[in-house]
Amino acid sequence: MMQKLHFKCFLLLLVLIFVKTSAISSDLITNIPNRKTTSLNGKWQYIIDIYETGFYDYRYRERAEKDPEAYWNTDVPANSLDRKEHGYNDKYTLNVPGDWNSQADKFLYYEGTVWYKKSFDYKKSDTNNKLYVYFGAVSYRADVYLNGKKLGMHKGAFSPFNFEIPSSLLKEKDNFLVVKVDNRRYADEIPTLNTDWWNYGGIIRDVSLVEVPNQFISNYFIQLAKPHTKSNLIEGWVEVKNAKANEEVYVEIPELKINQKFTVNAAGRAEVKINAPKLKLWSLENPKLYQVNISSKADKVSEKIGFRNIEVQGEKVLLNGKSLFLRGISIHSEIPQEGRRANTQKDANQLLGWARELGCNMVRLAHYPHDEKMTRLADSLGLLVWSEIPVYWTIDFTSDKVFEKAKTQLDEMIDRDKNRASIIIWSVGNETPVSEVRTNFMKNLLAEARKQDPTRLVSAALEVNYHSEENMRWIDDPLGAYVDIVSFNQYLGWYGGTPESCRTANWGTHYKKPLFISETGAEAVGGFNADAKQLWSEEFQEWYYKEQVDMLKRMPSNFIGISPWILADFRSPRRNNPVYQEGWNNKGLYDHQGRKKKAFYVLKGYYDELAKKYK
Structure with a gap:
């Protein structure tokens, strides 16, 4: 009798461990x-x-x-x-x-x-x-x-x-x-x-x-299965609060004439697998979204979901099996004309509309999860998204409590947006200083992101810890061993040297992975015109971007994109030059009034060339 009891307890423990670790299970209501x-x-x-x-x-x-x-x-x-x-x-x-x-x-x-x-x-x-x-x-x-x-x-x-x-x-x-x-x-x-x-x-x-309802669909994850290549298998799960074991849930995609039944386990979770041979994939050119209906005996929810393949093969990033170059821009959740947080649909339309006008196919939403309106709009526009948690600079990497807070914010970010086709990269932080304890901290966050969502890529914006060999600058941050793409921030010509320094600089990484520049930029006060060698002028920022673009054209074959810093000027208490900053970081390509600076047109010209090359 005791042996049977112990065996049942062991099975129950296994079930609890599986439910806890297989995917996010939280009290957050999604959609x-x-x-x-x-x-x-x-x-x-x-x-x-x-x-x-x-x-x-x-x-x-x-x-x-x-x-x-x-x-x-x-x-x-x-x-x-x-x-x-x-x-x-x-x-x-x-x-x-x-x-x-x-x-x-x-x-x-x-x-x-x-x-x-x-x-x-x-x-x-x-x-x-x-x-x-x-x-x-x-x-x-x-x-x-x-x-x-x-x-x-x-x-x-x-x-x-x-x-x-x-x-x-x-x-x-x-x-x-x-x-x-x-x-x-x-x-x-x-x-x-x-x-x-x-x-x-x-x-x-x-x-x-x-x-x-008392019994309701609280959460679900519906995406293409991994490995992605040439796969039309939709996979995921549905959670029904207060459901009993073996109760039924249905997943319907009317346009594909799919309506399949699944049963929940004792924890209220139903595992979902659907073959969809006629599925049209979400892409930049055709951001196809399907109406997906999920129903239980007492509840029904619907939303539009896109299905696409994103993966790394060797030193390339592939979207639906096709090599991808990321023409990006970094964005703060801020409206410069009013100096405030973005929070409306109009705000989302402005920020992503500006990015599209620049010629972007990708946005880095820095340095924290942005309003859900942004990611949903990106889905409909066919814009790729890098989404990030605010593990930023010098947090306490020695603290287990701080790690749990970072992990919680990572889980919450993924939980909210895991069904957004536009999101291709979960980022676990920005410019964290290299040390063994920091690398372990970040490595564990990367593992958490992969556990919660194995369908997307993971990365972080690395500190510029490189060493030079003649004119070759190697990115060798040890965190590069654990990310899917090696992303780094560099400001050659602004925080060191002048834009001319770019003319002899070449970049590379020892990691056989895609290489991505997650930030670069220089400040300019909108409307301040002067000689190109005058700091803070639009002409200096324009010169900076011209030299950067020429340097980018010499990047190695594993270079897969860039997201310059930043779309628009934003407030920062660190920026205290009384003439040229006054509490603003002015690295934006749009100024405080929403006007384009001269550097905008330099980057747009480069992106137009790339769009033709990768068409």
């Missing part, structure tokens, strides 16, 4: 745009709380849940003698989604706590349904309360999260949702204290109420 939602966007009342009075008492102890002075509790006095030292009022409101820094001068440099409050009415369409509050992103830490009760806490400025609202807590009238938002920087967070972009705070992306 929010195609579910039953109620927007909570709009005006939210706020309180600036620099001393965190609403969270700690005067002895700096965390307040009790029912403490009347806790800012998550009602601010309405019970009577004329009920003293309240906090209050929410329409005199003080912030737009959601939106960063607070760009909404009032007093917020420009603010780092600390702001309490947000939103009142709403809600009645479920079915009392048995579940209700979640979903945040596209909050920068950086969010503590979420409803009607005085804490729903949960999330860290990470660029990832979505949701919390279930218990039925016992929800009211049909006068619910009040309170979010404590804290954007302070810490040495043990991701990113860390030191970055080269503005620390925008606030509820920076959409907020929604999401109503689903």
